[in-house]
Amino acid sequence: MIEKRNTIRMEQAREILCNQVTHLPTRKMRIGEALNHVLQEPIFAPFSAPYFRRSGYDGFAITELDDQNYPITLRVVAEVPCGETYNKPLKQGETIRIMTGAKVPDNASKIIMLEQSKETNNPNEIMLINTQKSSNITEVGAEFAKGDLLLDRGHLLNAGSISLLAAFGVNEVQVIQNPKVAILSTGSELVAAGNPLPDGKIYNSNQPLLESLLHIHHAEVCVAEQLPDNYLDTKNRLLELTNIADIIVTTGGVSVGDFDFIADIATQEAELLFNKIQMRPGSPTTGMWLNNTLIIALSGNPGACFTGFYLLVEPVLAVLMGKGETATKKVQAKMATDYTKNNGYDRFLRGIYHLSETGEYLVEPVGSDMSSALGNLHLTTCLLKIPRGKIGKRKGEEVEAWLLSSK
Amino acid sequence: MIEKRNTIRMEQAREILCNQVTHLPTRKMRIGEALNHVLQEPIFAPFSAPYFRRSGYDGFAITELDDQNYPITLRVVAEVPCGETYNKPLKQGETIRIMTGAKVPDNASKIIMLEQSKETNNPNEIMLINTQKSSNITEVGAEFAKGDLLLDRGHLLNAGSISLLAAFGVNEVQVIQNPKVAILSTGSELVAAGNPLPDGKIYNSNQPLLESLLHIHHAEVCVAEQLPDNYLDTKNRLLELTNIADIIVTTGGVSVGDFDFIADIATQEAELLFNKIQMRPGSPTTGMWLNNTLIIALSGNPGACFTGFYLLVEPVLAVLMGKGETATKKVQAKMATDYTKNNGYDRFLRGIYHLSETGEYLVEPVGSDMSSALGNLHLTTCLLKIPRGKIGKRKGEEVEAWLLSSK
Numbered sequence: 001m002i003e004k005r006n007t008i009r010m011e012q013a014r015e016i017l018c019n020q021v022t023h024l025p026t027r028k029m030r031i032g033e034a035l036n037h038v039l040q041e042p043i044f045a046p047f048s049a050p051y052f053r054r055s056g057y058d059g060f061a062i063t064e065l066d067d068q069n070y071p072i073t074l075r076v077v078a079e080v081p082c083g084e085t086y087n088k089p090l091k092q093g094e095t096i097r098i099m100t101g102a103k104v105p106d107n108a109s110k111i112i113m114l115e116q117s118k119e120t121n122n123p124n125e126i127m128l129i130n131t132q133k134s135s136n137i138t139e140v141g142a143e144f145a146k147g148d149l150l151l152d153r154g155h156l157l158n159a160g161s162i163s164l165l166a167a168f169g170v171n172e173v174q175v176i177q178n179p180k181v182a183i184l185s186t187g188s189e190l191v192a193a194g195n196p197l198p199d200g201k202i203y204n205s206n207q208p209l210l211e212s213l214l215h216i217h218h219a220e221v222c223v224a225e226q227l228p229d230n231y232l233d234t235k236n237r238l239l240e241l242t243n244i245a246d247i248i249v250t251t252g253g254v255s256v257g258d259f260d261f262i263a264d265i266a267t268q269e270a271e272l273l274f275n276k277i278q279m280r281p282g283s284p285t286t287g288m289w290l291n292n293t294l295i296i297a298l299s300g301n302p303g304a305c306f307t308g309f310y311l312l313v314e315p316v317l318a319v320l321m322g323k324g325e326t327a328t329k330k331v332q333a334k335m336a337t338d339y340t341k342n343n344g345y346d347r348f349l350r351g352i353y354h355l356s357e358t359g360e361y362l363v364e365p366v367g368s369d370m371s372s373a374l375g376n377l378h379l380t381t382c383l384l385k386i387p388r389g390k391i392g393k394r395k396g397e398e399v400e401a402w403l404l405s406s407k
Numbered sequence: 408m409i410e411k412r413n414t415i416r417m418e419q420a421r422e423i424l425c426n427q428v429t430h431l432p433t434r435k436m437r438i439g440e441a442l443n444h445v446l447q448e449p450i451f452a453p454f455s456a457p458y459f460r461r462s463g464y465d466g467f468a469i470t471e472l473d474d475q476n477y478p479i480t481l482r483v484v485a486e487v488p489c490g491e492t493y494n495k496p497l498k499q500g501e502t503i504r505i506m507t508g509a510k511v512p513d514n515a516s517k518i519i520m521l522e523q524s525k526e527t528n529n530p531n532e533i534m535l536i537n538t539q540k541s542s543n544i545t546e547v548g549a550e551f552a553k554g555d556l557l558l559d560r561g562h563l564l565n566a567g568s569i570s571l572l573a574a575f576g577v578n579e580v581q582v583i584q585n586p587k588v589a590i591l592s593t594g595s596e597l598v599a600a601g602n603p604l605p606d607g608k609i610y611n612s613n614q615p616l617l618e619s620l621l622h623i624h625h626a627e628v629c630v631a632e633q634l635p636d637n638y639l640d641t642k643n644r645l646l647e648l649t650n651i652a653d654i655i656v657t658t659g660g661v662s663v664g665d666f667d668f669i670a671d672i673a674t675q676e677a678e679l680l681f682n683k684i685q686m687r688p689g690s691p692t693t694g695m696w697l698n699n700t701l702i703i704a705l706s707g708n709p710g711a712c713f714t715g716f717y718l719l720v721e722p723v724l725a726v727l728m729g730k731g732e733t734a735t736k737k738v739q740a741k742m743a744t745d746y747t748k749n750n751g752y753d754r755f756l757r758g759i760y761h762l763s764e765t766g767e768y769l770v771e772p773v774g775s776d777m778s779s780a781l782g783n784l785h786l787t788t789c790l791l792k793i794p795r796g797k798i799g800k801r802k803g804e805e806v807e808a809w810l811l812s813s814k
Contacts, residue, residue, distance in 0.1 A: 081596075083607055101609070159784070200509065259488050360766065377570055
């Protein structure tokens with residue numbers, strides 16, 4: 001009646017899942033959409049920056065010949081606002097009124113700041129009172145030469161990189177697609193929030209949880225739906241979803257009960273990767289490969305679903321996105337309190353952390369450690385691992401912890 | 408020719424801006440949309456959780472009278488999957504097959520796990536081999552009593568809180584609206600990426616920068632456009648935008664030059680808050696109040712725009728969103744290198760940080776400190792403050808730093 005499952009450790013399950021996938025295909029994307037995508041081509045400067053001699057101040061451009069014996073009075077031959085040009089050579093005795101950021105004539109040697117100027121009675125003249133050592137001109141290529149590497153392949157595009165691309169007129173880049181993820185919550189007991197709740201049923205909290213977590217991690221939720229416990233319907237829908245989604249995350253139905261159809265599908269229809277992890281919560285978490293699509297089947301318990309997302313789904317998202325590292329950062333931490341329960345399996349507790357004055361991450365469990373607990377997910381800022389055994393961990397002992405990204 | 412401006416410090420400018428605004432109006436929002444919004448009502452549990460006695464395992468529910476002299480053989484009177492109920496009292500000698508999460512009959516005292524059962528020759532009977540101390544039943548209200556505070560007013564909704572709301576069937580909540588921000592880049596020299604670049608003009612990098620930064624900080628960019636330098640057009644467009652946006656962020660045109668029309672509008676049309684900050688980059692950054700709308704007018708230099716966003720715009724967004732703190736976290740840090748330039752003004756350098764083994768934030772400048780520099784924004788993970796003066800800061804000295812949120 002009870003099937004015997006092979007148990008692996010969380011770390012193995014994570015590695016197996018990550019090894020199943022590689023980064024998704026690349027595509028051209030406009031930079032306005034490309035934030036939080038990984039660049040899949042190196043970007044070289046298409047021109048020098050600045051590509052013209054740029055005035056650092058509002059002021060007056062002068063030739064080297066005039067740059068002496070201050071105060072000097074020069075003839076103002078043009079006004080050059082930002083974005084316009086004066087394309088004649090500047091003669092001795094001439095100056096142009098020039099704005100910050102405007103192109104400086106080739107043979108101008110210095111910009112005298114506006115603050116060092118004084119109007120004369122002649123509206124076509126200006127008196128320049130004093131000079132400075134600095135030319136106040138940014139020379140061509142001062143920041144980048146044409147051909148310089150701006151951003152390398154593998155770079156995760158942030159606000160600064162988007163602006164750098166824009167500054168060089170690069171409007172489209174080749175990036176790795178962010179994953180399309182289908183969420184399928186299974187369970188005849190599930191009712192969507194906003195509907196009446198018949199006796200014995202519960203509201204579906206895992207689906208909004210996963211939608212939010214996927215959104216936070218820049219995955220696209222292409223489908224989010226729930227199904228009653230039914231083998232055939234579930235199998236058929238999963239097969240359909242394999243044609244839509246890059247990966248599928250399911251909740252529920254992975255245990256050994258009579259209605260755990262995801263578990264049955266994993267062994268009967270799919271290529272099973274694992275269906276028992278030496279971890280709490282979430283020991284029946286299942287990995288499978290169906291119709292060329294990876295399915296990560298999480299336990300339906302909210303705590304297990306939350307923990308499973310961070311430990312098992314997020315690393316896969318990172319691989320799919322071509323990221324070198326997960327957003328969830330693993331650290332060595334110290335217990336801020338005792339946790340001395342007997343653990344048959346490695347236990348991954350929802351916890352909170354803070355940084356001590358001496359640079360240690362102090363972690364402690366938050367709220368209930370029951371896998372069915374709902375009331376601590378929103379307080380959780382880290383997961384911490386209590387290895388299996390009778391001892392647990394005492395205050396001050398080292399533990400592994402994962403700092404969660406929640407923004 | 409040169410107007411004299413009153414100079415205030417960055418910290419004052421920031422305080423002035425934040426004091427101009429309060430949080431935006433609240434509105435009902437479906438929980439699927441409410442992530443990263445601040446709750447504006449306390450949410451109390453509408454029912455206990457669990458609201459029925461819940462089976463913790465797949466197994467067999469038995470009465471207290473049968474819970475002795477194992478092994479025992481009982482008559483299986485029903486099968487109760489998750490989400491269904493068995494509403495008759497259980498009699499002595501009877502058991503129901505029950506699934507994890509299903510409702511346990513009122514007078515059942517224990518769930519015997521499936522692993523402790525054995526089929527008999529009679530398909531209507533089951534032999535239960537052994538018992539456990541635990542009832543394996545989660546009692547009504549074990550996690551929350553009806554009326555318990557689930558989430559308080561002021562809570563910033565994260566994935567866990569969305570799932571908690573869903574679990575209680577709460578489908579809509581009263582939240583503070585996230586701000587609608589209009590971006591107006593001014594400058595006749597600006598060309599949008601993707602277009603040819605006439606001599607003397609530059610690509611507009613500030614607009615994509617601000618769009619990305621606003622997106623990261625969960626503000627809605629309601630308008631993003633650029634305008635040539637023209638007083639009347641700029642004034643008219645700003646007035647229109649005051650009817651659309653909660654705040655307006657402009658770039659460029661704030662200096663003292665002949666084409667700095669934002670500066671003129673600030674003094675001639677608007678209620679000027681400040682137009683000179685004792686900071687580099689971004690000293691001409693201007694705050695004004697136009698037609699009941701706050702305008703933060705940043706310098707057009709990329710470095711100034713970036714720095715100004717984090718130090719002056721993000722705090723205002725946090726107030727508008729009803730957040731108790733900014734996403735940009737201020738810390739005391741130590742210089743990892745010397746920076747000994749003479750600073751006429753407080754200088755806010757783009758930098759990188761790491762956490763030392765002894766828990767100190769070590770910071771150092773990254774790339775060029777020129778306000779026109781573009782090539783370090785994507786590398787910047789913090790801003791650090793070098794106070795005005797001739798000395799700068801030496802390696803090991805304390806500085807204020809702001810750790811940037813970039814996700």
